[in-house]
Amino acid sequence: QKEVEQDPGPLSVPEGAIVSLNCTYSNSAFQYFMWYRQYSRKGPELLMYTYSSGNKEDGRFTAQVDKSSKYISLFIRDSQPSDSATYLCAMRIQGAQKLVFGQGTRLTINP
Amino acid sequence: DVKVTQSSRYLVKRTGEKVFLECVQDMDHENMFWYRQDPGLGLRLIYFSYDVKMKEKGDIPEGYSVSREKKERFSLILESASTNQTSMYLCASSLPGENYGYTFGSGTRLTVV
Numbered sequence: 001q002k003e004v005e006q007d008p009g010p011l012s013v014p015e016g017a018i019v020s021l022n023c024t025y026s027n028s029a030f031q032y033f034m035w036y037r038q039y040s041r042k043g044p045e046l047l048m049y050t051y052s053s054g055n056k057e058d059g060r061f062t063a064q065v066d067k068s069s070k071y072i073s074l075f076i077r078d079s080q081p082s083d084s085a086t087y088l089c090a091m092r093i094q095g096a097q098k099l100v101f102g103q104g105t106r107l108t109i110n111p
Numbered sequence: 112d113v114k115v116t117q118s119s120r121y122l123v124k125r126t127g128e129k130v131f132l133e134c135v136q137d138m139d140h141e142n143m144f145w146y147r148q149d150p151g152l153g154l155r156l157i158y159f160s161y162d163v164k165m166k167e168k169g170d171i172p173e174g175y176s177v178s179r180e181k182k183e184r185f186s187l188i189l190e191s192a193s194t195n196q197t198s199m200y201l202c203a204s205s206l207p208g209e210n211y212g213y214t215f216g217s218g219t220r221l222t223v224v
Contacts, residue, residue, distance in 0.1 A: 008151070032209045043115070043201055043215030044154075051210070088154065092209060097142055097161065098169070099213065103153035 003027050006089055006102030015111050019076040023089035023102045026070065030091040030100075033065050035074045038086045038104065047087075048074065079109045114138075115216035117202050123222045130189040132219050134202030142205045143185035144213065145169075145177065147198040154201065160185055161207070192223045 006023045013019055021035075031052055036044035048063040050056045050072075056063045062075040072091075076083055089102040118133035136143065144159040146169075156169030158177040166177050174196060178186045185204075189196055199220050203213035 006153075034212050036212075036215075041218070043203075043217045044213075045215065046212040049210075049212055090212075094209060096209070097205070097207060098144070098156060098159060101154040103151070 001026060002103075003100050004089065004091060004102045007105055008103050010106040010108060012108045012110060013079060015079060015081060015109055017079050017109075019079050019083070019107060019109075021074040021076075021087050021089075021105050021107070023072050023091075024070055025072075025091060025100075027093065027100075028067070028070065029093040031094045032092045033063070033072050034090045034099065035061075035063055036088040036090060036101075038088060040085075044088055081109045081111050084108045115202055115204050115214050117200075117216040117219050119219050120217065121220050121222075123224060124189075124192050126193060126223055128189075128192045128223075130192045130221070130223075132187040132189075132200055132202075132221070134185045134187070134204075134216055135183055136185075136204040136214070137183065138204060138214065139182065140204035140214070141182070141207045143179065144203040144205075145175075145185065145187045146201045146203065147171070148201055148218070149198050157187065194223050197221060197223045 035048040038044040053067045060077045064073040086104045088104040090099040115136045145157040146154045160179045176188045202216040
């Protein structure tokens with residue numbers, strides 16, 4: 001079993017829809033949670049960062065962490081074609097330098 | 112604008128060749144990482160480095176080595192390239208500590224024929 005599980009998709013939704021992207025994990029020691037966005041033929045870029053449990057909002061993006069369920073989510077409101085990309089979750093334990101990544105979910109927003 | 116620069120976007124090499132992938136960052140980051148990204152397998156860590164001349168094996172170091180002679184430069188070396196090393200290679204850097212994410216380069220698409 002992988003430490004971090006993420007449905008690879010692909011996921012295709014109409015413009016304006018609310019998108020929900022999710023990851024589950026097995027290691028309860030994970031404390032730091034991130035979402036990266038990767039456009040085609042580019043490197044991933046950091047989108048959201050959350051420490052421990054709770055929600056964090058940044059514009060149309062909301063990151064949620066539920067440590068009791070070992071489940072994290074990224075919500076995109078009013079989705080735009082420019083949001084079409086692969087979204088990767090990543091996490092690390094306290095004191096660790098390296099991140100553990102999910103497989104990535106490929107998302108397409110259709111105009 | 113801060114950057115991680117990978118020397119080549121596309122590279123084609125022959126089986127058995129020694130291949131060098133170069134990565135340079137201009138952010139004075141201590142940590143540097145090399146990943147490969149394959150469909151269905153996601154990002155897999157090859158090697159990382161916390162400081163100059165220091166290196167640690169990641170999850171899939173076999174067939175690779177690294178060099179970090181200067182803080183800003185981290186090189187990945189394929190000692191004898193094989194077709195199963197055809198992949199997208201991503202370099203990243205970060206500050207030390209849990210509160211920092213990675214800054215990635217744009218990647219090198221390596222094809223070994």
